[in-house]
Amino acid sequence: MATIGDVARVAGVSRSTVSYALSGKRSISPETRRRVNDAIRALKFTPNAGARSLRTAQTGVLGLLVQFHEDEFAPAMLQYLLPITEAARALGYDILIMTENDGAEALTRAAESGMVDGLVLLDVIDGDPRVDALRATQQPGVLIGLPGDTRGLDVVDLDFAAAARNLVDHLYDLGHRDVVLVSPPRHVFDRGGTYSWRFRDAAVQRASELGLTLTARYGESQQPAIDENLHGILDECPDATGIIMHNDASVAALPRLLHERGVRVPDDLSVVSLYSRDFARWFSLPYTAIESSPGLLGKVAITQLTERIAHGDEAGPHGTRLVAAEIIDRGSTR
Amino acid sequence: MATIGDVARVAGVSRSTVSYALSGKRSISPETRRRVNDAIRALKFTPNAGARSLRTAQTGVLGLLVQFHEDEFAPAMLQYLLPITEAARALGYDILIMTENDGAEALTRAAESGMVDGLVLLDVIDGDPRVDALRATQQPGVLIGLPGDTRGLDVVDLDFAAAARNLVDHLYDLGHRDVVLVSPPRHVFDRGGTYSWRFRDAAVQRASELGLTLTARYGESQQPAIDENLHGILDECPDATGIIMHNDASVAALPRLLHERGVRVPDDLSVVSLYSRDFARWFSLPYTAIESSPGLLGKVAITQLTERIAHGDEAGPHGTRLVAAEIIDRGSTR
DNA sequence: CTGAAAGCGCTTACAG
DNA sequence: CTGAAAGCGCTTACAG
Incomplete structure (x- = not known):
């Protein structure tokens, strides 16, 4: 590897001039600049990262x-x-x-x-x-x-709280009055995953403001518990007309599971969730959702x-x- | 941040001694070693990575x-x-x-x-x-x-070729004589994804050695093309009793799609594939498969x-x- | 507009 | 068993 000294020698200038030509921190005559650039190209010079970081205390x-x-x-x-x-x-x-x-x-x-x-x-x-x-x-x-x-x-x-309110409002505006929320697994709440309760608490509060029945349940993160959990929740809430999925692993399993149950979306059930465009694409998820961005x-x-x-x-x-x-x-x- | 000089001063030794105490490249008296270690701990000294890499030409x-x-x-x-x-x-x-x-x-x-x-x-x-x-x-x-x-x-x-032979043999040994292979998309072959043709060519050759009918088709990588493609392939080969999936995106969509078609696995169709345990878990894939490791x-x-x-x-x-x-x-x- | 020199924080041959 | 010194490759005040 060429060093700044090699470049200086080939260009016939000092090492400081090469350095300044690189950084642009002081003016260089056109002729000198050309010679330096030529030498840099000829030697394929790239400044050594370790030396630079030692000197500047910055690593990039x-x-x-x-x-x-x-x-x-x-x-x-x-x-x-x-x-x-x-x-x-x-x-x-x-x-x-x-x-x-x-x-x-x-x-x-x-x-x-x-x-x-x-x-x-x-x-x-x-x-x-x-x-x-x-x-x-x-x-x-x-x-x-x-x-x-x-x-x-x-x-x-x-803003998970705003996301939750947004989704509750969306369902309420469409006329839904009985809605289920599938949250992250319980241990995510316990562990300190604040997004889990920020979302749930905001959803619960908004639902209560609107007079909407919201049944909040923990989801699961691993099969076969996911399927069992979702079946249980759906069996438990036969009158719910909407479901809010705040759980990546569960929502990924939902299309197949609803198909198995013969539940049509949105005719029998309205579904909203929260995930990214990429996530939707990978798992072919067809649900209206807050973009997690x-x-x-x-x-x-x-x-x-x-x-x-x-x-x-x-x-x-x-x-x-x-x-x-x-x-x-x-x-x-x- | 403390430097090796700080440590040396506190320990009352030279910088080289501190360096050697760290690297173990020469023997140090127990007493000196103790003083150095104490100083390192007291100052929370960690060698500067840039300086070290400049000197040793190694970065870690x-x-x-x-x-x-x-x-x-x-x-x-x-x-x-x-x-x-x-x-x-x-x-x-x-x-x-x-x-x-x-x-x-x-x-x-x-x-x-x-x-x-x-x-x-x-x-x-x-x-x-x-x-x-x-x-x-x-x-x-x-x-x-x-x-x-x-x-x-x-x-x-x-070893994609061995993987393909292994899967063909597996189906053949179970009595299958008409099998479909869903490969990666055509552009993966064209682009130079050698795993795609290493797998396919080995499967084709083994099938021909065994006298097994193997229909090889390109898969797709994006919905809705994936579904359309798979439906087309399955419609085209009504007599196939086994399918080899060498396509991540397609196999992820397969459980739902087969369920939609009313195809039971393995009663109506035997399915084998190639993916990792993690992948199987994320997408809840229930198929016998080569572990991609x-x-x-x-x-x-x-x-x-x-x-x-x-x-x-x-x-x-x-x-x-x-x-x-x-x-x-x-x-x-x- | 340009150069000579100091120094960043290490490691390691050299010397004792 | 230990220390003084050189040098890795940069950047930047200092000087002209």
């Missing part, structure tokens, strides 16, 4: 901390990965992906060794040990997912993080951005 | 080049991600994930700037421009997926790559490792 790398909760629906995670790497790349950053079970330890290691300029925490729950680790490192970071205590943190998440969330998070890296506290106060929930009508209600 | 990072083919089934990619990061971590490496459309450019950038010690190319096809880029960089690399020209490359892939492939690839990094040509000749295909009986045949 962001750490992405992915948490695989044992019982969670893995494909849902994938939706965030591509938008995040793309948004980061567009801003000049690469992504170091860390999937260790001990996310707090991984975060600390990446930060303390200076491998990254900032950290993205995916799928944050209340009481997440990575959040304390992040606070301890003093590194810029952004959370996707809302913990209980957000002091001093930049957080991005979907992983691409937008990822982009907002990366933008926020890079702002924080560049400007620190001057990038504005720390805070939580709840991204508005938008409904996509696929004709599964009436 | 592997580049993972993920290629998102527009028409491909994204969840399938995810299965490789976790095993690869875990295998890498177990060997002391972190993973830089690159998802750019221009994978060759990304690969070159990572290699030339010295960000990584080696490269993993996921989902390699024949004529993949990343392969030429890899050869040009002279960096250690490993491919998952088999290109046409493997000279000088370390390659890991599933993404975890094993990822682990083999990482092991091979780190060997190559550590020992270069002494790690043995470059070559292709085809991982044996194992069948998991889920009772969908008879």
